[in-house]
Amino acid sequence: MTRPTGFIPVLPLRNTILYPGIKQALRVGREKSVKALQKSYELNNWIVVAAQKDPASKAESTDELYQIGVLCKIESVRGNPDNxxxxVVKGVxxxxxxxxxxxxxxxxxxVENEPDVADPDEGTSKVLLTSLKDLSIETxxxxxxxxxxxxxxxxxxxxxxxLVYTAAAHAEFDHAEKQKLLETLSLRERGMLLLTLLQSAKDNLQVQADIRAKLSSKFGQTHREQILREQLKAIKEELGEGEETGMASDYEKKIKAAGMPEEALKLAETQMKRLQDINPASPEHQVVRNHLDLLVSLPWSKTSETKDIDLDEARRILDEDHYGLEKIKKRILQHLAVMKVKNNQxxxxxxxxxxxxxxxxSLAASIAKALGRQYVRVSVGGIRDDxxxxxxxxxxxxALPGRVISGLKKAGENNPVFVLDELDKLGRGFSGDPAAALLEVLDPEQNKAFNDLYLDTGFDLSKVFFVGTANSLEGIPGPLLDRMEVIDVSGYTSAEKFHIAKRHLWPKQLEHHGLKPEQLQIADEALVKLISGYTREAGVRDLxxxxxxxxxxxxxKVLNVTDQGPVVVDLVMLEEVLGPDRFFSEVAEHSAEYGVVTGLAWTPVGGDILFIEAALMPGTGQLLTTGQLGDVMKESARIALSLLKSRLPSMARQTEFSKQDLHVHVPAGAIPKDGPSAGVTMLTALASLVAKRRVDPRLGMTGEITLRGAVMPVGGIKEKVLAAHRAGVTVLILPKRNEKDLRDVPDDIRAQLRFHFVENVNEVLKxxxxxETPMMRDEDYTTSEPPLIPPPLDA
Structure with a gap:
């Protein structure tokens, strides 16, 4: 075990003395202690543990620490900076x-080692070992x-x-006496000192045992509660501590004021009685006290005085906090209207x-504001332990309570708006399934008595207004998704981003940087350029x-300005700060080429365009696909090839596919891609290659194809159309059955695009x-079976 050299981080302890060879669990919460712990990671988990001379002090300097301590190895760490x-450390x-x-x-x-001073008299050591063993067992x-x-x-x-260190670590001695044991270098003297301390501890325990025996003979088993109170009183009188400290009476008042249900009330009273019986120096004392503190601090019956839902006020708040999103706002207002009618919290x-x-x-925060409730946000992304x-x-x-109970304690009321963020990024590990644990939280039939394992009693979550957020539905298990009402929040158009930046983001950032609108302004053309040339996203976070x-x-420049006018960020200044444009119209960079077609894609972060490329080369008739394509996308390529051969047979024969390999590639090979919506794009790319006809890169398309040549509907139409508009596409080919989805696309975007709605691949190729491709007719198929005759209708 290689020890570190040079300076080693020091962890000051209040009420604990650690000894070499002993494992000890330590609680670390002070800022200087947390920083020392973090520094120890750089030294392979080595740390020095030293006790404070005064346990009540804040230990502002090393003069307040004993100079004799223990070099330790950290074996495990649990927790976080907030709690x-x-x-677990082991003294070395x-x-x-x-x-x-x-x-x-x-x-x-x-540091330097302080080794034991060996006792030359081996006989004395053996006698001392035997005496300490016997006295330890008697105690x-x-x-x-x-x-x-x-x-x-x-x-x-x-x-x-x-033996000396083990007995001293588990005995209840005075803080200073334990430190004295550590500082005693002579093993024989240390043993003698421990013998004296153990004898004193044995005498004290004997007195307590005598008191218990006297009280036990005075009262019967039917008066157990009275026995415990008399015992506590007798012990305190024997030790000269006088009256009770008042802690029990404080908890009694808090328990009565908490408004707990009967089950929780019984648990709290039981824990309070246990607390009175446990020695304050025992680790269990703090465990029981922490549990009792949680019980009395939870909002069992504390409900915020929610005002009657005012839909006009709710609409005003949503409009004030969010620009656009009209469909989303309408859906939220409908939800609040139902709550108002049902009087459901x-x-x-x-x-x-x-x-x-x-x-x-932020939509969830606006809902909380409209309802007059507290707002709690808990991120569940990456959680792998239920x-x-x-x-x-x-x-x-x-041990700690779960995030749901902790969030309610923080809210201080039992009906907050509770946001479960990043639900699609829930993990699943060997410690359990967090998604399954959330089923009980979100199920209205079960959450009336949600049982947190730390709390150990049911808590009513039925009044909580739960709101989940996710980037995609793919990562959310079906049973969990079934308990929620999904509202799609799509990306913004450039015009919406302009208004959001003007009304919300720019004033907010000015205030954040300590500036006022009359000091710094941004020109409209500069803001438009910033949106189009320096950001390419569905949301406004990068903006x-x-x-x-x-x-x-x-x-x-604001600080150096001499006149009274504001500094205005124009196009020149914008380029000075951010440099040249980062984004351009993607289709404008592409010239029309054989076998290259612009497709549309949906991703969890919004829509995007992609280019399907096809090429022919001498070979043996293989179909090659590259670009990290998934199984569904590879199958679309095979269907596209089969359709090409059936719809353009003469061109297919001239191409002689049996003597050539066909290669289909989708650029950005580092990004996995899958889904059926690239079917029409692949077919068009192959037809372009075989027919030697170029496709205008400003033409984009999406749709699933079948072997019959039908074009099937796909999802994410709004996101795909917005992405096409951002990239410079002007004409779109969409499935006929997706025509209704254009209602979600803003009117100003639809007006700038031309749409073709198709039902089969013949229309796409035209x-x-x-x-001009022939429609498949019945005579194109040969069969020896007679035609099917429908059965007669019942009379």
Whole structure:
């Protein structure tokens, strides 16, 4: 085990003394401690542990720490920066800190070993070992708990040094006495000191046992509750502690004020009685207290005084916070109207699905504002352990409640608007299935008594207004999706982005950077150029970053301006800040070529265009596909080839496919692609290659094809049309059955495009290539079977 050299991070401890060779679970929450923990990762998890001289101090300098500590190896870490960490460390060597410093907010020290001073008298050591074993076992047997496992551990230790540290680590000694044991270098003296401390602890435990025996003879088993209270009182009188500290009475008041249901009330009272009986120095005392704190802090009956739903006010809030999205706003208002009529506080569970940056999460915040409720957001993306939803059992070290219960505690009321963000990115690991845990949360029939494992009692979630967000439905399991009402939130047009930037993003970024509108403005033509030339996205997240970059670069000019007029960001200044255009019209860069056709695609981050390329080469009649195509897309290529041979037989014979290989490629090979909607595009690319006719790159198309030549409908029409418009496509070929989906496309975008709606591939080839292909007739198929005669209709 290679030890680090130089400065090592130091972890200050309040009430714990660690010894070499002993494993210990430590709770880390202070900022300097967290930074020391993070620094230890760079040193292969080595860290120095040193106790504070005064456990109540904040340990602002190393002078407040004992100079003798322990060099430790961190074996495991659990937790996060918000709730603190629980780590398991093992003491390796006793050390002395010879040089200390404060570095980046945490303590560091150069250390040197402080080895034991061996006792030359081996006989004395054996006698001391036997005496310590006997006294340790006698002391353990006086503890009112099951200590058989600890007794067996003590009996099996034959090394005096290990026995001293093991007994000292598990005994309840004074903080300073434990440190004195660590600092005693002579093994014999350390053993003698422990013998004295154990004898004192045994005497105290004997007094407590005598008190329990007296009380047990005075009262019968039927008066157990009174026995416990008398026992606590007698112990405190014997130790001279006087009256109760008042902690129990404080909890009694909090329990009464919490408004718990009967089941939770019984659990809280039981935990309060346990807390009174447990020694405050015991680790279990803090576990019970944390559980009790959670019970009394949850909003069992605290419901926000929700105002009567005002649909006009809700509409005003949605319009104020979001530009466009009229269909989405209408759907939300319909949802609120149903809640108003039913007088239902929760309603169904909404799921907003759309590309990043289109306002899914902020829509939920607007709903909370309209309803007058608290807003809670929990990101569930990447969660692989269902304990993150259901909580951990309290028997585990560092156990915490799940994110749902933690979110409700943070909200302070039992009917907030609760956002479950990134539902499509839920993971699944060996620790469980978080999606299955969410079923209980989102099911109206089950969530009236949601059972968090840490809380250990049911909590009513039926009043919570749950809203989910996702970029795609593909990653959401079917049973979970079935419990939610899906609302598609599509991307924005360039005109919508312009208004959003003008009304929301620019003022928000000015305020964020400490500027006022009369100091810095952006010209309309510069904003249009910023949207078209420097961003290419469905949402406005990248646009917001670019605006922030422009404002930061303009701040110096604002400070140097001498006249009273504002600094205006124009086209020249925009190019100075952001450089040349990053995006251009993609189709404008492509000249018409044989076998190249513009297709339309849907992705979780919005629509996009793609180019299908086809080429012929001498070979043996193979069909090659490249570009990371999925199985469905490869099958579309095979169907396209079969259709080409059947619809253009003369050209197919001239091409002699049996003597040539056909290669279909989709650029951007690093990106996986799949789906049936590229069928018409592949067929057109192959026909262009065989017929030697070019397709105008400004013509885009999408649609699934069948072997019969039918063009089937596809999804994501709005996103595909918006992407085509952004890329410079002016004419679109779409399936006839998708014509109704154009209602979702803004009128100004539809007016700039020309649409062809087709039902079969013959129409596609005629529009794209000017090819007249014969329709397949019955006589084109030969069969020996007689024609089917329909059965007569019933009279």
């Amino acid at each position: 603190g960490y629980t780590l 060597d006793r050390i002395r800190m010879v040089e200390t410093r404060v570095e980046q907010g945490h303590f560091e020290a150069i 353990l047997r006086l503890v009112p708990a099951d200590t058989r496992e600890m007794e067996e551990l003590v009996k099996g230790i034959d090394d005096l040094g290990i 929760s309603g169904s569970i909404l799921l907003f699905v759309g590309p990043p940056g289109v306002g899914k999460t 304990a993150e939803i259901r909580g951990h059992r309290r028997t585990y070290v560092g 917001q970053r670019k605006l922030a970059e422009v404002i930061r670069a303009s701040t110096e 529009i794209a290539l000017g090819l």
